[in-house]
Amino acid sequence: MKIGVFTVLFSDKNFEDMLSHVSSKGIEAIELGTGGFPGDAHCKLDELLGNLDKQLSFKEKITEYGLTISALSCHANPLHPQKEISDAADEVLVKTLRLASELGVPVVNTFSGCPGDHENALYPNWPVAAWPNDFQEILKWQWEQKLIPYWKEKNDLAESLNVKIGLELHGGFSVHTPATLLKLRKACGTAIGANLDPSHMWWQGIDPVEAIKILGREDAIHHFHAKDTILDQENMNRNGLTDMTDYSLMRDRAWYFRTVGFGHDQKTWADIISTLRLYGYDYVVSIEHEDGLMSIDEGFTKAVENLKPIMVKESVGEMWWT
Structure with a gap:
């Protein structure tokens, strides 16, 4: 397993300064925002898509600092009832899936989205x-009418690109628990899994260790925050x-939210990490910092x-021994 970081923490730094900083802390993998809520400070879709020379230079610089890319992330609401919002989120997601395939990045993280309550709604409705x-x-x-048709199409696209989709189980979106993730996965396909973040389990009254077991039995954990x-x-x-x-x-x-620990x-x-291994997850644990009591750098450093x-x-x- 590797320790990673969601680099949106350091959107104020240029690409190389960010790489230098996180690698100096012992980070082994980076999760890069490509748009949506995380922004795209370190990964510009339109500059990299289809440009093999820029992709090679991009990957070489990451390797130079002893790092790998764990995931590309474009958290947004592709099912928002206002078409200009959902269309923009969908465009970023499709481009991110294609770029992940071209870069050899195995996972794209996002939200499931949340629709309105009828075709002419203006805002999401989270029952x-x-x-x-x-x-x-x-x-x-x-x-x-919304979730299953949309995500069946995206599951099929991801499969064709040999990329997995990690949906963050997050309040305010239709997929926010292990049960809702598995419901969507059953209906749409196994390219869809969880970008599991224990912080959102705790506030919903869900034990993250038990969530790992539930999802791990189905091989449905694609990434971890x-x-x-x-x-x-x-x-x-x-x-x-x-x-x-x-x-x-x-x-x-x-x-x-607090930083780890x-x-x-x-x-x-330790129980969370051990249970991840017990249920077959041997990938990246990506630090996400949203602690209102600590600076970004202090919270990030303490998490590491x-x-x-x-x-x-x-x-x-x-x-x-047996």
Whole structure:
């Protein structure tokens, strides 16, 4: 397994300065944003697509710093009911899948998206209650008319390009739990899997270790984000887990993000890493920093320091003691 980083943290640095900085911290792999919410500071789709000379130079520079690319990421809402928004997200996703194929990058990360509640809607509608029955009708329409047709097409495209799609299980989007990921995967194909981020499991009341088991049994973990979460029980009692308090008002929120090791202890993180290995994930653990109490560099550095001692680098091979 390798420690990686989602390089949008360092969008203020130019490409080579970013590579130099992350490699100096012991990072082995980088996840690059190509557009959407993450931006594209270090990976310009239109400059690289189809340009073999630029791609070669791009990859050589990454290799020069002892790094590999774990994934390309373009988190956005390709199912947004406003066509100009969904079309832009779809275009970036398709281009990112094609560039990943050309670069030999195995995974593209994104969100599932969330549609509206009818064809003329203006905004996404994220149903989170089973009753009144209106919500069930909305959910059925979204999956049958929007999610499954769209992602079946994208699964087939990804398969043709020999690339996997990692959907981040994130609140506000239709795929946000192990169950919704597996539902989409069953309907659309196995190129679709999870970009599993434990921070979003904790605030939903899901144990990340158990989520890894559920998804790992189906070989459905394509990528992994390393980010932590604090649950503030007093605020949770008042606001509930679907807390709409602004992220900047951390004292008042039911939960908020922390860097690795500052929401849950090292034993918990060791269990996460060990369970990933137990269920066949031997790839990159990519640090994502969204800690409102630490600077980017401090939070990133502490995440690396906390992950290094618990990473599993070598498989056991033959069980010599049996």
